[in-house]
Amino acid sequence: MKRNLGLYIHIPFCNSKCNYCSFVSMVGTDNEKMSYIDCLKKELAMRAKEYNSYYTISSIYIGGGTPSCLPVGAIKDIFQTIYKYFTVRNDAEITMELNPNTATEQKINEYVTSGVNRFSIGLQCIDKNVLLAMGRTHTVEDFDRTIDLIRDNGISNISADIIVGYPDQSTRAVVNTVEHLIDMKIPHVSAYMLSVEEGTPLQMMLHKGVKNLPSENTVVKMFNSVSSALIKSGYERYEVSNFAKPGFTSRHNKIYWRREDYLGVGVAAHSCISNVRFSNTEDVNEYCTCIRTKGKPPVAHAKKLTLDEQKEEYIMLSLRTSEGLDTKGYMEQYGENFLAKYRDKLAEYIKLGLLVIDSEGRVRATDKGFLVLNRIILELVS
Ligand code: SF4
Structure with a gap:
């Protein structure tokens, strides 16, 4: 019998770069994006040859970057390739990340008709000054509009990401953000304490003393406020950073936490199959060159776990x-x-x-x- 496999697809493009971001993402032209999608589809075909006889896809997660910044039709194209080469379970959870100011009515409709049944949206905070300081280019109104578009397309399984502990973010701003999500009846919330990553503009600003982090004590209090507000409103804290209403936990994330097999496709994508961890190169040019000229995925690291x-x-x-x-x-x-x-x-x-x-x-x-x-x-x- 075939075993279950989680499939992760990495889209390394965003409309702009946030100040705290260390993910593999860049601002690309439409040509660069389409060229990448072409290579991604080739990698999907190569990987399917290796794994499709042994596995059925039980969940798909399209992450990034900002998958919703791809031109119209690109996501549909990716899904057609997945369905062509892999066996996908009828009840698969299919999640796509999106940022509030990139989702149009036409795009959401494309994603849902392609099979997406869960959306994960980066809100981070509702305070416009904090969003500006983060380098985010959307507003809370964009977020609300996106939620309406998603619900108009019949999807209720929605998650929102928030950041806790950003410089100049007040406890009030954090509490207002979580209350907004509760009022909007968003059934899943991922709340992350800020982690300052090496080489980001935020790290430079902190280094130069232009920005200051709130104290550890303040961040703990902020996080506790988030946690108690969500729990009081019927969410379960089912993982250290994740809260869900009954029936809305993320099946894809559970694959990682339960150490089940998953395959990552695309630049910088990580996989773990039968206790072998491997990941593709983080360089988009190297990724595409390897796929096109060598006809194989550009694995940068691979290790059998002891x-x-x-x-x-x-x-x-x-x-x-x-x-x-x-x-x-x-x-x-x-x-x-x-x-x-x-x-x-x-x-x-x-x-x-x-x-x-x-x-x-x-x-x-x-x-x-x-x-x-x-x-x-x-x-x-x-
Ligand atoms: S939208 Fe996400 S992936 Fe893109 S730059 Fe911002 S934090 Fe990074």
Whole structure:
């Protein structure tokens, strides 16, 4: 029987570059975009030869970059290629990322008729000064209009991303943003604490003292306000940064957290299949040249995970989720008693109110534990 596979497609283009962004994305011309799509379609055909006999696609995620900045017809073209070469389950979750000021009525209709049944939208904040400081080129009105267009096309499965802790972002701005999402009945929210990445304009501004980060304490308070507002309104915090109303958790993200197989296609796309991690080059020109001249995907890194690395990932990823770490599953996969191996450390975290062990033997982080999760994980796996 064929196994399930998550398919990720990377679109490395945006209309402009945000100040905090370290993703592989650039502002491209229509010609560059179409040339990239041509190579992407070729890679899809190559990858299908390798995997389609063994796998059925259970979820598709078109991310970036900003997939919705592609010219009209490009996304439809990508989907036709996917359906031509891969077997896609009828009930597959098909998500597409979009930015509020790139979605037109014609484009949304194209995406939905191509099979997209879930949208993930980058809102980040509703305060126009914060959006400007982030280098984002949309307004909250653009976001609201996009939601209406999506719902007019019959799609209710919508997620919004927000950033917490940007310089000059007040707690009020964060709370207003989350309240706006609750009022708009957006069923899934991803809330990320700002992470300052090397080489970004934001990092330079902080370095020069032009901008200052809020204190760690303030960011924690902001995040707690987001979390309590969402939980009070019926959302479940099913992963450290993700909140969903019942029935709206992201199936594609769960593939990553459960260490199931996924294939990434496109520049900089990462894959993990049968415990082999591999990724394509991050250079768009190199990507296209390799596909065109060598007729093979430009894999930059590949590594078979050792048993210890697999265990570390299992611990790291499962503790991020509300399902927690399934100690029975751990025993089945690795023949090791997790509770016995980490007895002393677990007892300490439980005493501090950071972890709990439920009646089914699952080890789960508490809300307090989620705040220091990286430290807990590091101490467990080191
Ligand atoms: S829209 Fe997203 S991918 Fe594009 S520049 Fe901004 S943060 Fe980066």
